[in-house]
Amino acid sequence: MLPLDGIKVLSFGTGGVGPDFGKVMGELGADVIKIESKDNLDFMRTIGPDINNIAGFNEANRNKRSFGVNLKTEKGRELVAQLVKMCDIMMENYRGGVMKTLGLDYENVREINPNIIYASSQGFGRGGPYSEYQAYGPMLSGASGMLSLWAQPDDPYPVGSNAPIPDHVASKYLVVAALAALDYKRRTGKGQFIDMAQTEVAVGMVGEYYLDYTMNKRVPKPMGNRSLYAAPHGCYQCQGDDEWCAITVFTDEEWKSFCECIGSPPWTTAPRFANFLSRLHNVDELDKLVEEWTSTRSAMGVMNTLQAAGIPAGVAQRAPETLTDPQLKEDGAVVELEHPVAGKRLYPNVAFRMSGASGFTSTPAPLLGQHTVEICHELLGMSAEEANRLADEGVLYISDT
Amino acid sequence: MTESNSLLEGCRILDLTDEKGIFAGKVLGDFGADVIKIEKPGGDPARKIGPFYKDIEDPEKSLFWFAANTSKRGITLDIETPEGQEIFKKLAKTADIVIESFKPGYMDSIGLGYCELKEIKPDIILTSITGFGQTGPYAQYETTDLIGTAMGGLARILGDLGTAPIRMGYVSQAHFHAGIQGALGSVMAYYHRELTGEGQQVDVSMQDAVSLTLMNAVEIFELLGANLVGMGQFFISVRPEPVGILFTRMINPCKDGSVLYMFGGGAFGGTVDSSKELVKWANEEGKVLELKDFDFATQWDASNMTQEECDYYHGFMQEFVKNKTKAELYERAVKNRIMLAPCNTVEDVTNDAQLKARGFWEEVEHPELDTTITYPGAPLKMEDTPWKIQRRAPLIGEHNQEIYESLGFSAEEIEHLKTNGIV
Structure with a gap:
């Protein structure tokens, strides 16, 4: 048995944080449904020629089912509302304000599912002057001060961070919050709203240097790989x-x-x-x-x-070397999955092993609308014919393969 | 805060970690768990890590210690002595989770391994945070933050082309990744236990935690055979050979530092609007007229364009950005949704309007220093169960009295333990 067996997560995620959150929840046993629309794709589906075969998307979107639906249609919104009613957790990381225009902000969702746990994550968080500003992972490394430390002392500019670190820490932080909220709900029956700002997570990663600034008025300078406590x-x-x-x-x-x-x-x-x-x-x-x-x-x-x-x-290993690293292999840190388009590939697995919960699940990233019919049948009590009819009417999207 | 609206209410965590795993307990403590940091008599070695309050090197003035141990209580206990081990077992009976970061096998060697702890408390959770995990060829290897960053594959991706791999300067990063995964694994096991009554051992590897932050680098290799190395400041468009990788520089110098922005177009929708807005602004000032009618959606074809073309077009914008300040650029970016952020210094961030508006910074009282220190606060807000720094980091043995008394030790017994160097 997996810890999150029976938990249903509705994911309106795009880019890094949302999908990674769903990936981890899925690994731990939750049923994660990604709500996707052909007209408004997760941007990670758009950074290469084939929306169903993008490296970054395939990694971050494992362990999810894809429900293709046009949220601009009334029927589409109605079907999603039915799913909202059934789920324990809803997660979104669109630009601030987008969920409101879709009628799917917390205030609305709470009307139909009063005890839902609703996790919202924006680059700069809700409220304040940047609440509707569009963010992209690496930008937050800059905004949080991380990049100012990420260079050799004589570099003309910072040399981090193609790896959008804040996304990857923020998504895990949000899983911790969601699990704590689930536990709280179990004890009290109450769901709640979680409002995360990815920049704030990143600032916390440099914590002592903010204390250094406020107490000692020192602005830290980059020093590459050197340490104040070790040499070499x-x-x-x-x-x-x-x-x-x-x-x-x-x-x-x-x-x-x-x-x-x-x-x-x-x-x-x-x-x-x-x-x-x-x-x-x-x-x-x-x-x-x-x-x-x-x-x-x-x-x-x-x-x-x-x-x-x-x-x-x-x-200092190259990224692909982590796939064949004997230690990571022994740790079970790499998993082979067969994706319908990408074929058999290796992917990094959960970062920890749990002695009591065996068989973490890992499934390949879904094609757009791959599970639409299945979800219609299983959760919405609809026949395949009906789903196909709605697809013809432009309400649903069903993948060809 | 009343007991009833606390997250992780009643969850007691014994924190035996050094700097490798120290963040896990902080995260869970800030979320509301009752975390007890157990230090060697005399204080934990992590107290020697700076920077220091007013630059005074003192175990009670380490700002690293302050930042990494918020919301914990602290006791001293020598778990290498038989008497200390017995006391630890008494404590374990009251605990839900033990978090440790010793070398694999150490807890067993002092009679406090998972099997022993399970005897005392059948549903206990033991979370072990190590460099490389509990088993495998490198399990006994030594590790530090830089080693974890290197072995996990992160350092090699970053840096400039043809230069040394690099981590983010002198701040614990691999340790942070290991810590957040340790918190995640612990809370997951705790949730599982609340449902099933079963405890378990959670084995966290720092190398593994770091390797999960590589974003798409692993899959880019799997899918396209391209190896991302030394390209920290670029946006990468991976194309099959013969055209190969296209680099669009994200980090660019400006008048008073650097900014990071997205420039480009094609299928990557967000950058089209963003780049258009940037060009529009430049045009208003009579600059970058070369790109006045450039259609980023169709003319910026990242799948085919050559590096020379990319650099040629981008060059005009780099020239424009070079003469603007971080503040000017950021203000306009927020207003017109240009995907740009300044490479802020710690000072810039402290003055950031958004963080201030969200009430991010928390004032934490340090009566022992007769002062108040500003801390980075809640990374997320929860309406029903507010996240907060429950208390400042503990002084050495600060809570010995209250915790040992709660275990039933008399004042004399505690005094006796002190004299014998157990606490």
Whole structure:
């Protein structure tokens, strides 16, 4: 049995946060129905030539069923209202104001399902001057201050973040909130409205530096991979084409082992590297010397040699290497799924294992309208003929394959 | 706040983590759980992590500690001594969840592994947050934040072409990803237990948590064979060979720093309107007239255009943006829905109008420092069960008295434990 068996989630998500939220809820057993419209697609379906075969969409939209419906028709809205009535959780992350124009904002939805948990997530949250501003994940890395720390000290501009980190933390944060709200509902019978701002989640990830600013009036500057507490601390070039290994040496004991590991070349006994503070002071030179050692070895070799001596070291893996990484494989962190168009592919799995809940479900991302007929039949008590008729009338959308 | 409108009401969590897993308890505490941070007598090593209040290096003045331990109470206890272990077991009897981040096997070695804890409290949940998970070839490997970021595949994607992989500067990031997954796994197990009465062990891997933040990098490789490396500041359009990847620079210099914006069009609907608005603004000022009648929906064909064409068109806009300030650009962007945000400094964010309007910042009293400190507050608002910082981070052993008394220890016994270095 899975923890969320029997929980129904209606997802009006687009981009990163909404779909990722549904993906996790689905992995944990919830029945997640993605409400989609051909005229107003999840934008992730639009960033390539085939709406049913987009890499990013396929990853973030696993574990959902797709219900294709035109919300501009009265009948379409009526069918969705019936689904709203049946669900435990509704989630949306459209631009502020969009759900209201669809008549699906919390105030309206509560009329038909008073105890619903309604999770709303916008880049900048509800209320305030930016409430209806359109956001895109990487923009929030900028707006939250994260990017200002994401560069080498002499870089002319930040070099993060194609990976929209705020989205990925925000979606998990929202799952925690939804589960806590489910537990609260179980105890009290009451649902509620959750209003998340992705920028605010991101600001929280840099928490101590906001305290540093308010208390010490210090504006932190980027320092690349360096640390104030460790040296060497960085990614060092290894043998081969653009291969790197991360190494972090915090304590003097770790430093001693590190020196032995690299064969105790004479420079390691120089007084200017004798203790942490002197190493930090001479870190430019230290980094060069460390790299002299790493550059003649494979990244994997550097990691394994140093780890054998208890030094934290790890290959800076390319994204696809995580799919074949022996540790992630052993952890069950990768799952193979067969998508109707993309075929058999590997996908990252849930980030944790639970001893008591076995068999996390994972299903491939749906084609647009793939489950329309099935949902009509199962939840709306409609025959296939009826669903097809509504599709002909432009109310529903049913995928061809 | 009354008991009845609290999330996770009555959920007690014992937090044994170091900086690797420290955020999990914070998140759950802020949501309303009763989190007890258990430190070594003398204080947790994470208290040595800066920055520090008024730059005074002191275990009671670590701003990292403050930020990572809101809403927790704190006790000291030496769980490496038999007496300490017995006390921990007494505590475990009152707890729902134990969160730890020791190396795999350590809790077993001191007689406090999942099997032992289950004996004492059959429905207990044990959440273990480690670098690489409980089993597997790297399970015993050492880890730090940078190692997790590197091994999870994130560092390599970021950075500039041809330069070293990079993480976000000196802030715990892999630790944060592990922490939020630890909170998620814990609350999931808790929910499961409330329904079924069964406890369980939750095994969180930092490497795994980081690998889940790569967005579409893994699937882009799976589907198109393209490897995203060192392209932090670009928007990527992946096309099959021979045209290959198209890079559109998102992060661009402006007059007083950098801004991040989307520029382009074609099928990616949002960028068409956004780019048009940007051009319209420039045209009003007599700039970027080269793109006056450019149709971003049809003429910006990201699936076929060459890198030279892309850079040529974008070059006009980069020139315009270069002469504007972050504030000017942002103001216009919000007004006309241009997908642009400034690369804010911490100072900019502190003054941000939206965060202020939402009442984001929370004033938290620190009577021991005779001051009030402004904290980042609720990342989400819940109408029925307000999220809040329940209390500031604990001082060393601050709640020893009240918690040990609640376990039935007398004042003399507590004093005795102190003298023997157990608490």
